[in-house]
Amino acid sequence: xxxxxxxxxxxxxxxxxxxxxxxxxxxxxxxxxxxxxxxxxxxxxxxxxxxxxxxxxxxxxxxxxxxxxxxxxxxxxxxxxxxxxxxxxxxxxxxxxxxxxxxxxxxxxxxxxxxxxxxxxxxxxxxxxxxxxxxxxxxxxxxxxxxxxxxxxxxxxxxxxxxxxxxxxxxxxxxxxxxxxxxxxxxxxxxxxxxxxxxxxxxxxxxxxxxxxxxxxxxxxxxxxxxxxxxxxxxxxxxxxxxxxxxxxxxxxxxxxxxxxxxxxxxxxxxxxxxxxxxxxxxxxxxxxxxxxxxxxxxxxxxxxxxxxxxxxxxxxxxxxxxxxxxxxxxxxxxxxxxxxxxxxxxxxxxxxxxxxxxxxxxxxxxxxxxxxxxxxxxxxxxxxxxxxxxx
Amino acid sequence: xxxxxxxxxxxxxxxxxxxxxxxxxxxxxxxxxxxxxxxxxxxxxxxxxxxxxxxxxxxxxxxxxxxxxxxxxxxxxxxxxxxxxxxxxxxxxxxxxxxxxxxxxxxxxxxxxxxxxxxxxxxxxxxxxxxxxxxxxxxxxxxxxxxxxxxxxxxxxxxxxxxxxxxxxxxxxxxxxxxxxxxxxxxxxxxxxxxxxxxxxxxxxxxxxxxxxxxxxxxxxxxxxxxxxxxxxxxxxxxxxxxxxxxxxxxxxxxxxxxxxxxxxxxxxxxxxxxxxxxxxxxxxxxxxxxxxxxxxxxxxxxxx
Numbered sequence: 063x064x065x066x067x068x069x070x071x072x073x074x075x076x077x078x079x080x081x082x083x084x085x086x087x088x089x090x091x092x093x094x095x096x097x098x099x100x101x102x103x104x105x106x107x108x109x110x111x112x113x114x115x116x117x118x119x120x121x122x123x124x125x126x127x128x129x130x131x132x133x134x135x136x137x138x139x140x141x142x143x144x145x146x147x148x149x150x151x152x153x154x155x156x157x158x159x160x161x162x163x164x165x166x167x168x169x170x171x172x173x174x175x176x177x178x179x180x181x182x183x184x185x186x187x188x189x190x191x192x193x194x195x196x197x198x199x200x201x202x203x204x205x206x207x208x209x210x211x212x213x214x215x216x217x218x219x220x221x222x223x224x225x226x227x228x229x230x231x232x233x234x235x236x237x238x239x240x241x242x243x244x245x246x247x248x249x250x251x252x253x254x255x256x257x258x259x260x261x262x263x264x265x266x267x268x269x270x271x272x273x274x275x276x277x278x279x280x281x282x283x284x285x286x287x288x289x290x291x292x293x294x295x296x297x298x299x300x301x302x303x304x305x306x307x308x309x310x311x312x313x314x315x316x317x318x319x320x321x322x323x324x325x326x327x328x329x330x331x332x333x334x335x336x337x338x339x340x341x342x343x344x345x346x347x348x349x350x351x352x353x354x355x356x357x358x359x360x361x362x363x364x365x366x367x368x369x370x371x372x373x374x375x376x377x378x379x380x381x382x383x384x385x386x387x388x389x390x391x392x393x394x395x396x397x398x399x400x401x402x403x404x405x406x407x408x409x410x411x412x413x414x415x416x417x418x419x420x421x422x423x424x425x426x427x428x429x430x431x432x433x434x435x436x437x438x439x440x441x442x443x444x445x446x447x448x449x450x451x452x453x454x
Numbered sequence: 455x456x457x458x459x460x461x462x463x464x465x466x467x468x469x470x471x472x473x474x475x476x477x478x479x480x481x482x483x484x485x486x487x488x489x490x491x492x493x494x495x496x497x498x499x500x501x502x503x504x505x506x507x508x509x510x511x512x513x514x515x516x517x518x519x520x521x522x523x524x525x526x527x528x529x530x531x532x533x534x535x536x537x538x539x540x541x542x543x544x545x546x547x548x549x550x551x552x553x554x555x556x557x558x559x560x561x562x563x564x565x566x567x568x569x570x571x572x573x574x575x576x577x578x579x580x581x582x583x584x585x586x587x588x589x590x591x592x593x594x595x596x597x598x599x600x601x602x603x604x605x606x607x608x609x610x611x612x613x614x615x616x617x618x619x620x621x622x623x624x625x626x627x628x629x630x631x632x633x634x635x636x637x638x639x640x641x642x643x644x645x646x647x648x649x650x651x652x653x654x655x656x657x658x659x660x661x662x663x664x665x666x667x668x669x670x671x672x673x674x675x676x677x678x679x680x681x682x683x684x685x686x687x688x689x690x691x692x693x694x695x696x697x698x699x700x701x702x703x704x705x706x707x708x709x710x711x712x713x714x715x716x717x718x719x720x721x722x723x724x725x726x727x728x729x730x731x732x733x734x735x736x737x738x739x740x741x742x743x744x745x746x747x748x749x750x751x752x753x754x755x756x757x758x759x
Contacts, residue, residue, distance in 0.1 A: 112583030285723035
């Protein structure tokens with residue numbers, strides 16, 4: 063359009079008049095289609111929708127979408143249409159902050175459900191706090207996030223100060239390991255979980271032979287694995303996400319390393335088994351945030367609805383669904399499109415009976431519902447072994 | 455594992471990724487040698503090679519290691535990657551670089567970056583933004599000698615790369631087109647005066663370099679089992695580094711640089727720390743360029759092609 067401005071011949075003038083006509087028609091058509099615009103309130107969703115973790119991000123989005131679809135029958139604020147504003151953080155902290163700012167700047171956004179990675183959630187939570195925007199986090203398990211003292215932050219999953227020790231317990235007592243090598247992916251989540259695991263090794267009597275980081279997005283970990291093979295641990299513990307885990311598991315087999323493999327909830331994604339090949343993934347153990355959703359009686363209706371709509375269910379949709387419902391509940395209680403009112407409504411909530419169980423929130427905003435699940439990969443599938451309560 | 459076996463294993467690890475770097479570095483160096491252009495779109499062509507290989511495997515319905523049919527499809531996939539990437543390389547040269555042949559170097563460089571974005575986003579639109587799983591059509595075999603483990607895929611990568619590199623060397627030395635390429639590299643004006651169709655020679659250079667990146671990409675995808683549209687960026691950058699390390703414009707230099715970079719990464723991650731893998735590799739590059747600004751084999755300017 064700007065190039066039109068510099069043209070002075072009659073041709074340019076004609077073009078401008080023509081453009082004006084088109085613009086007028088477009089405006090009229092859109093006005094006719096919408097009629098008087100219904101006001102909108104939005105819930106933001108942010109997660110990795112592109113890139114290597116897109117499989118997990120897209121699954122979470124489906125969980126949020128299901129919650130939104132079910133809420134359409136009774137809008138939380140009468141007279142307002144409820145919409146989901148889904149954004150992509152590409153699992154990149156800088157992108158997460160940019161998306162958080164975009165949501166903060168949109169006055170129709172009353173609550174945010176996000177992000178997947180702790181490294182994204184942590185910086186984004188500061189933006190939501192500044193914007194007085196209710197932030198319900200589904201699955202970022204780094205304990206530091208809730209220690210920042212943001213009254214806008216609520217989390218519905220267990221944290222890594224439980225998952226790390228649970229992993230150490232499995233390592234020593236289920237797998238019978240004595241010597242372990244720790245790998246993490248240098249992210250907030252990975253490094254945090256690895257440190258919690260390492261701290262817990264002392265109590266259970268595990269010897270740590272080494273602890274090293276790898277870079278997300280890389281594909282060749284054979285030098286590190288060769289070093290590990292030479293040290294001869296009986297267990298490799300990996301704190302990170304499934305794309306890197308899959309490569310580690312596959313290359314561990316290529317290098318014929320006999321050590322067992324244990325990881326955290328970042329591995330709980332069926333794609334892991336495809337990428338690593340089922341043969342190499344056989345016998346890999348993992349800890350997860352919560353039990354297998356199929357075994358939770360209160361989640362049955364959700365699992366059925368989800369599987370009817372999308373086929374199969376992965377690790378995180380239940381959490382995204384729960385977090386979205388919690389946000390809808392807070393908006394409904396507030397009853398008006400006002401961020402501080404929504405936040406106040408959430409803070410007044412004593413308990414919330416969700417599909418995962420009964421949530422209460424402590425002063426940091428963390429749920430008291432803090433189960434850790436233990437899984438093993440058998441015949442190319444995740445097999446649920448048991449759930450561990452934090453007191454155990 | 456004995457320290458000796460560990461060292462040998464790290465050599466095997468480093469050489470495997472090193473030959474992939476070398477295959478891509480050849481394309482960078484050939485193009486630079488002939489028109490002094492750093493073809494930043496070359497990393498994306500490598501990535502397209504992986505996708506083209508995957509496309510053939512997916513169309514053929516290969517799910518995993520299988521019989522002769524799967525192996526056949528694997529070979530077809532590799533050839534499709536070579537052919538497809540050669541065509542894309544030709545197209546990029548024809549559309550993006552040839553019209554700018556007489557423009558300042560900077561214009562061509564910016565165009566190269568633009569071409570890289572176009573290819574990357576085209577791949578994203580065609581194949582989606584998610585990681586794609588690449589099935590391995592070749593029989594899975596493993597060996598172990600004295601603690602040193604190797605897979606059939608590693609042998610295949612090395613064998614293909616070696617064949618291709620020897621073939622390329624012969625091609626540049628012995629064929630008419632190879633001679634024309636060397637002549638154009640030495641002095642394009644004189645070459646044109648001697649009746650060499652310089653534009654056609656340049657187009658062939660792009661096609662050959664892209665074909666090499668294509669087979670490198672197809673092997674890379676199968677070896678690491680996943681491919682993503684932005685995989686060309688980092689690997690391309692590393693291969694470019696390898697080309698500079700060996701002396702950009704020098705064909706044996708690119709091979710040497712690739713192998714050396716792979717070994718540096720492998721030994722750095724194995725003996726220091728995996729966190730420092732890239733730091734070490736690039737620190738060596740900086741040091742080397744301080745003392746040998748033209749790279750390891752960059753002195754023999756007359757022989758570049």
